[in-house]
Amino acid sequence: MTDPAHSNATADTPDVRPIPEFAGVHEIWPRGDRLKAVRTAAERYRERFAAQGQVRAIKSFDIAAAPYPARFAFQGYSVNANPMISIINRMFVIQFDGFDGLLKTLVWEPTVAAGSAEAPFYNKLQAFARGMRAERLFVKYYNDPDKILPSLGLRNEDVDYVSFDHLHVQDVRMIMGSDKPIEGEAAPREPLFPNAKLLVHRKELGTFESMHPMQWAWYVERGMDGVPPERLEAFDGDVELGVGVSLLWTPGHTDGNHSLVVNTPDGIWVSSENGMAADSWQPELSKIPGVRQQAAFYGREVVLNGNTLEDSLDQYDSMVKEKTMASPSPRDPKWLQIIPSSECAPWKRQWPVVPTHSHGGLDYGTITSTARHGA
Structure with a gap:
């Protein structure tokens, strides 16, 4: 592992490596200099990351569409008649060579819709939509996360890691299991992926310990209660998981937000919820009324997904990190x-x-069974 004295990242497993290029960039002051440092570090890391190799396979799947206030989606820049839009949640299955030489499987964003509906914001919105008989206009279900891997010839037991860019609207108990029942249920939940560990930024875990009122509406209450500690792999900063796959710390939307970065035959892809469309990272190309014009007026090169704005300057820097x-x-x-x-x-x-x-979905390589874990 890289010497901690030269990195801002630590993890609970030797299979996860810190990324020294980003060491200290989030502490630089003043803020204009920090943005320059973030961009420069991303340029340096991009060159090294691209040379390391590609993932074995990555495939994406739509999970569910959910309602979302239009004013949040593009930082209030868009001009629109509809106050509500829908957003489609994606799940990715990624296979790559670990630094230990073994084939690894990561499931990124396996959202369980029933859990998301319990986040205070969506709980209130769902009740309102049902009262108006408008729920069907915004909600659509495509796939259940635990049914996707068997359709690829892979067992859920073969998953090594699960991760989300952040834990908004996630009931982690429904995904990683719990040693006590969820309210209203008779028995503890079994994990969707029995042998997987949740890769989660340490700051994101800390949010559940003491939540600020500005954060409360988007997290499932007691969503971490009873999740066995051994199912968690906490990390700090930016980390590499293996050949062609990294998790970059991209704070701002939440304190512990991180983004998936993968290297493929078509080059490097980035996935996060910092933006709601390709327009968010390249507003100069946007045809959504107001987005290009407002970004140009303020001299901004990205447009934030603005539902929380825990730290809008950090989120801006993070989106520059992603597009770089x-x-x-x-x-x-x-x-x-x-x-x-x-x-x-x-x-x-x-x-x-x-x-x-x-861009549609991602589909590279062939998902194969690792067959390392017992049936």
């Missing part, structure tokens, strides 16, 4: 390969707040 890492798309080189983990739906009924460009 991403490769241009070979299908349309003017667009960077950034794919939101929750993306603004392209539905005509929420026009004009629809993505100017969507």
Whole structure:
């Protein structure tokens, strides 16, 4: 492992390596100098990361569409008639060579919709939508996370890691299991992926210990209660998981927000919920009314997903970090390969707040059974 004296990252497992290029950049002051340092560090790391190799396979799957206030999606810049839009949650299955030489499987964003509905914001919104008989206009279910791997010929027992960019609207008990029953249930929950550990930033875990009122509406109350500590792998800063896959600390949306970065035959892809569409990272190309004009007026190169704004300056810097890492798309080189983990739906009924460009899903390589864990 890299000498901790030269890195801002630590982890609970030797299989996860800190990324020294980003050491100390989030402490630089004043803020303009910090942004420059973040961009420069991302440029340096991008070169080294690209040379390390590619993931074995990555495939994405739509999980569910959920309602979302249009004013949050593009920082209030968009001009729209509809107050609500829908966003589509994605799950990724990634296989890569670990630093121990073994094939690893990571499941990124396996959202359980029933748990998300219990977050205070969505609980209140769902009750309102049912009262108006409008829920079906915004909600759609595509896949259950625990059914996806068997469809690929892989067992849920074969998953090594689970991770989310942050834990908004996640009932972790429904994913990682709990040693005591969830309210209203008779027995403790079994984990969806029995042998997996949750890779989670230490600051994100800390939020559950003492939540600020500005954070409360987006986290599931008691969503971590009874989750066995041995199911968690906490880390700090930026970390590499193996060949072609890293988790970059991208604070701002939440304190412990982190973004998935993978290297593929088409170059580097980044996934996060810092933005709601490709427009968010490249507003100069946006056709959504107001987005390009407002970004230009304020001299800003990114447009935030603005539901929380825990630290908008940090989130801005994090999105610059993401776009600096991403490769241009070979299908349309003017667009960077950034794919939101929750993306603004392209539905005509929420026009004009629809993505100017969507990369669709990711599909590289072949998912194979690791067959390391017992049946």
